[in-house]
Amino acid sequence: xxxxxxVISGLGLITxxxxxVDENWRQLKNGAAKIGLIDRFETEGxxxxxxxxxxxxxxxxxxxxLERMAMQVAMEALADSNLSEEKPIDRLFLAVPAGxxxxxxxxxxxxxxxxxxxNSKDLNDVYKFSQQxxxxxxxxxxxxxxxxxxxxxxxxxxxxxxxxxxxASGASAIELAHEAIRRGEISRAMVVGSxxxxxxxxxxxxxxxxxxxxxxxxxxxxxxxxxxxxxGFVIGEGAAAIILEDSDVAATRGANxxxxxxxxxxxxxxxxxxxxxxSGDVILQCMKHAxxxxxxxxxxxxxxxxxxxxxxxxxxxxxxxISRLFKNNSDSYFTTSNKSMIGHTLSAAGAIxxxxxxxxxxxxxxxxxxxxxxxxxxxxxxxxxxxxxNISINNILSNSFGFGGQNVSLVLGKVHx
Numbered sequence: 001x002x003x004x005x006x007v008i009s010g011l012g013l014i015t016x017x018x019x020x021v022d023e024n025w026r027q028l029k030n031g032a033a034k035i036g037l038i039d040r041f042e043t044e045g046x047x048x049x050x051x052x053x054x055x056x057x058x059x060x061x062x063x064x065x066l067e068r069m070a071m072q073v074a075m076e077a078l079a080d081s082n083l084s085e086e087k088p089i090d091r092l093f094l095a096v097p098a099g100x101x102x103x104x105x106x107x108x109x110x111x112x113x114x115x116x117x118x119n120s121k122d123l124n125d126v127y128k129f130s131q132q133x134x135x136x137x138x139x140x141x142x143x144x145x146x147x148x149x150x151x152x153x154x155x156x157x158x159x160x161x162x163x164x165x166x167x168a169s170g171a172s173a174i175e176l177a178h179e180a181i182r183r184g185e186i187s188r189a190m191v192v193g194s195x196x197x198x199x200x201x202x203x204x205x206x207x208x209x210x211x212x213x214x215x216x217x218x219x220x221x222x223x224x225x226x227x228x229x230x231x232g233f234v235i236g237e238g239a240a241a242i243i244l245e246d247s248d249v250a251a252t253r254g255a256n257x258x259x260x261x262x263x264x265x266x267x268x269x270x271x272x273x274x275x276x277x278x279s280g281d282v283i284l285q286c287m288k289h290a291x292x293x294x295x296x297x298x299x300x301x302x303x304x305x306x307x308x309x310x311x312x313x314x315x316x317x318x319x320x321x322i323s324r325l326f327k328n329n330s331d332s333y334f335t336t337s338n339k340s341m342i343g344h345t346l347s348a349a350g351a352i353x354x355x356x357x358x359x360x361x362x363x364x365x366x367x368x369x370x371x372x373x374x375x376x377x378x379x380x381x382x383x384x385x386x387x388x389x390n391i392s393i394n395n396i397l398s399n400s401f402g403f404g405g406q407n408v409s410l411v412l413g414k415v416h417x
Contacts, residue, residue, distance in 0.1 A: 004246075004247045004248065005178075005182070005247060005260040005261055005262050005263075005294075005413070006177070006178050006181040006182065006189075006244040006245060006246060006247065006260065006261050007244070007245055007247045007250050007255070007257045007258075007259070007260045007261075007415060008242055008243065008244060008257065008258040008259050008260070008261070008358045008412075009081045009243050009244075009245050009250050009255040009256060009257055009258070010077040010078060010079075010080040010081025010082075010083070010241075010242070010243030011076070011077055011080055011240070011241070011242060011243075011258065011355050011358065011359070012072070012073030012074060012075065012076030012077035012078075012080065012239075012240060012241035012242075012355075013073060013076070013238075013239075013240050013241075013352065013355050013356075014054055014069050014072060014073055014238050014239045014240070015052065015054065015236065015238035015342040015345065015352060016034045016035060016051075016052035016053055016054055016055070016236055016237070016238065016342055016343065017032055017034050017341060017342060019054065019055070019056055019072070020076055021076065021080070021355075021359070024356075025359055025363075027341070028338070028341060028356065028359075028367040029365065029367055029387055030387075031341065031367075031368045031370045031386075031387065032341055033220035033221065033341065033370060033371075034052065034220075034341070034342075035050060035051065035052045035219050035220050035222065035223060035234055035236070035341075035342075035343055036050055036053070036219050036220060037049055037050045037216070037219060038050060038051050038053060038198070040053060040198070041199070041200055042200075043200075043203075046200070046203055046204065046207065047207050047212070047214050048203055048206075048207055048212040048213065048214050048216070048235075049216045049219075050215075050216060050219035050222065050234070051198045051203070051234065051235045051236060051237070051343060052198075052234060052235070052236030052237065052238070052342050052343030052345070053198055053236075053237060054069065054237050054238060057069070064142055064196065065196040065237070066096065066097075066142065066146065066194050066195065066196040067142065067145070067146045067149070067194075069194045069196065069237075069238065069239035070094070070096075070146050070150065070192050070194040070239055070241075071146075071149065071150065071153070072239070073192060073194070073239045073240055073241035074150050074153075074154060074190060074192055074241045075154075076241065077190065077241035077242065077243050078154060078190075078241075078243065080243075080256075081243040081245075081255065081256075082255070082256070083188070083243070085155055087188070087253065088154075088155050088156065088157070088188070089154060089155070089156045089188050089189065089190045089243070090156070090157075090158060090186035090187055090188050090189060091156065091158045091160070091161065091177070091180065091186050091189050091190075092147060092150055092151055092156050092158075092160040092161065092189070092190050092191075092192065093160070093161045093163060093173040093174070093176050093177045093189060093190070093191045093192070094143070094146065094147045094150070094160050094161065094162050094163065094173065094191075094192050094193075094194075095163045095164070095169035095170040095172065095173040095191070095192065095193035095194070095347050095348065095350065095351055096143045096146065096162065096163075096164065096169070096193070096194055096195070096347055097164065097169075097195055097197060097346065097347045098143075098164050143162055143164075144162070146194075147159075147160030147162055148160070150190075150192065154190075156190070158186075161173070161176060163176065164347065165402050165406040165408070166346075166347070166402030166403040166404060166406050167307075167344070167346050167347065167349055167350070167400060167401065167402035167403060167406075168266070168350055168400040168401060168402035168406045168407060168408045169193060169346075169347040169348075169350060169402070170191070170193030170240065170347065170348050170349055170350030170351030170352065170353075170354065170400065171264075171350025171351070171353075171354065171398070171400035171408035171409075171410055172266065172350065172400075172406075172408050173191045173192075173193060173350070173351065174191050174242065174244070174261065174264070174350065174351065174354055174410060175264040175265075175266060175408055175410070177189035177191050177244050178244065178261045178264050179264070181244060181245070181246050187245065187246045187249045188243065188244065188245045188246070188249070189243075189244045189245075190241060190242070190243055190244075191241065191242045191244065191351055192239065192240070192241045192242075192351070193239060193240050193241075193345075193347060193348035193349075193350060193351030193352060194238075194239035194347070194348050195237055195238065195239070195345050195346045195347040195348040195349075196237045197235060197237065197346055197347075198235055198236070198237045202235065203235060206233075206235060210232070211232055211233060211311060212232045212233060212234070212235060213230075213231050213232040213233065213234055213310065214231065214232070215231060219234070221370075221371045221373065222234050222310075222371075223310045223339055223340045223341075223343055223344075223371060224310055224340065224371035224372065224373050225306065225308035225309065225310045225315060225337035225339060225340050225369055225371075226306075226308060226310075226315050226319065226335075226337070226369075226372075226376050226377060226378055226381050226383060227310075227371065227372055227373050227374055227375075227376060227377065228374050228375060228376075228377045229373055229374050230310045230311065230312060230315060231310075231312075232310065232311050232312075233309040233310050233311050233314075233339065233343070233344040234310065234339070234343035234344060235343055235344060235346070236339075236342050236343025236344055236345045236346075237345060237348075238342060238345045238348055238352055239348050239351075239352070240348060240351040240352040240354070240355040241351075242351060242354060242355055242358075244261065247260065247415075257415050258358040258359065258361065258362045259357070259358040259361040259362065259396075259412045259413060259414060259415060260412065260413050260414075260415050261410060261411070261412060261413075262293075262294035262295075262296065262395065262411045262412065262413040263290045263291065263292070263293030263294025263295070263296070263410070263411035264290060264293060264408070264409070264410050264411070265286050265287075265288075265289030265290035265292075265293055265408070265409050266286060266406070266407060266408045266409075267282045267283075267285045267286040267289065267407050268282070268404070268405050268406055268407065269281070269282035269405030269407070270404075270405060277317070277405060278313060278316065278317050278320075279317075279320065280317045280318070280319075280320030280321035280324065281321075282405060282407060283317060283318060283320070283321030283399075283401065283407060284320075284321040284324050284325055286321075286399075286407040286408065286409045287321060287322075287325050287397060287399065287409045288325060289409070290397065290409035290410065290411050291325075291397070291411060293411070294395070294411040294413070296395060296411060298325055298326045298328070298329050299328075299329045299332055300394065300395050301326075301329075301332075301333050301395050301396070301397050301411075302332070302333055302334070302391070302392065302393045302394060302395060302396070303333060303334055303335075303336065303357075303360060303366055303384075303393055303395075303396040303397070304322060304326075304333060304334070304335045304336070304396070304397045304398075304399070305336055305337075305338065305353050305356065305357045305360075305396055305397070305398040305399070306318055306322075306335050306336065306337045306381075306399055307337075307339075307349075307399040307400055307401045308335075308336075308337025308338075308339055308340070308369070309337075309339055309344050310337075310339060310340070310344075314401065315377075315378075316377075316378075317401075318399065318401065319377075319378035319380060319381050322335070322380060322381060323378070323380030323381075326380070327380075330380055330382065331382070333382065334366055334382055334383070334384040334388065334391075335369070335381050335382055335383050335384065336366055336367060336368065336369050336383070336384045337369045338352070338353050338356050338367070340368075340369045340370045340371050341367075341370055349400060350398075350400035350408060350410075353398055353400065354398050354410055354412065357396045357398045357410075357412045358412055360393060360396060361393050361396060361412055361413070361414050363389075364389070364390060364391055364392065364393050365387070365388065365389045365390075365391065365393075366384045366387070366388040366391055366393070367384075367387065368384055368385055368386050368387050368388075369383050369384060369385055370385075372385040393414065394413060394414045395411060395412070395413045395414070396411070396412045396413075397409060397410070397411055398410045398411075398412060
């Protein structure tokens with residue numbers, strides 16, 4: 001039996017704007033610009049020298065920033081939801097970047113081989129050896145470790161579900177949790193998205209793809225979604241946790257509800273390894289299917305929380321899809337892009353922006369898109385370039401589009417008492 005739409009009953013949030021929900025919401029409403037030059041590591045030789053970096057974390061810790069952000073937002077969301085051991089979370093859905101060996105770990109491993117401490121090239125032997133030696137390959141297993149640690153810390157009995165669908169990962173995790181609750185398999189889920197790709201290797205990789213803005217002389221105004229002068233995305237880091245509950249279960253315990261997840265959809269265009277199809281056809285399909293899943297029409301949407309990366313191709317593609325879907329309702333909605341303030345948080349972006357969408361519904365407020373420096377290139381994108389409060393918001397469409405054409409759209413709605 002298909003149950004009613006799951007609701008959001010707890011949030012945790014970390015971005016370059018702040019390390020909890022309240023501070024992020026305050027900064028988002030103020031249109032804060034916290035993207036700046038990187039001082040955590042040397043950027044000499046990098047074409048891009050700035051990012052949306054989180055503050056207040058000790059980077060000499062034994063645990064990765066990815067893990068510490070994931071744990072912190074999970075703790076905040078659970079406290080916010082007022083859940084207890086008597087009302088446990090049934091399953092964790094964790095959105096993280098694919099585990100890869102960093103440059104330093106490659107160097108350490110090479111030293112081990114060169115010193116003839118390890119002669120075998122069998123991967124199992126390499127992994128076993130690495131557990132006992134200074135060459136630390138544990139990052140390749142860190143995603144499993146993070147999922148296990150969150151489950152053990154917060155009493156989640158079932159195995160975690162790890163999701164990696166590029167920049168759509170956070171939204172994909174929400175979709176999977178949403179479907180599991182709708183089907184009646186579970187009553188409560190925690191979705192966590194975390195990404196800490198602001199590192200020399202991450203920046204260089206995106207630079208080789210010509211994806212990053214190089215506006216080093218004006219970093220706070222570099223992320224300018226849908227503007228004519230956009231020159232690439234700004235990489236950011238952060239995390240979000242979202243507690244999803246069966247609506248009846250949440251109502252019975254008197255939960256504080258932010259919004260419901262009314263509909264979800266995904267569509268993959270299989271066009272290119274990193275690029276999405278510039279026609280916008282698959283983006284259009286994804287948004288249409290999400291609305292159909294929510295049993296809504298385009299005219300029922302008041303806000304589009306766009307993927308809005310500030311890259312020339314993505315913004316054009318998304319605009320084409322929006323203009324075709326909302327061609328008869330161009331004056332009935334506003335578009336906003338959170339990335340103008342927090343940068344692109346990659347694997348965590350879908351979860352972070354869904355959390356912000358839930359806050360906009362809860363507070364009936366549209367946070368602005370900052371850095372609209374010139375005329376918007378697309379007439380069909382009605383940008384919210386300033387804070388709009390006391391706006392009637394019943395439904396928000398939140399888009400997340402990943403490399404390889406991995407696209408997810410979510411519909412969040414107001415819960416009427």
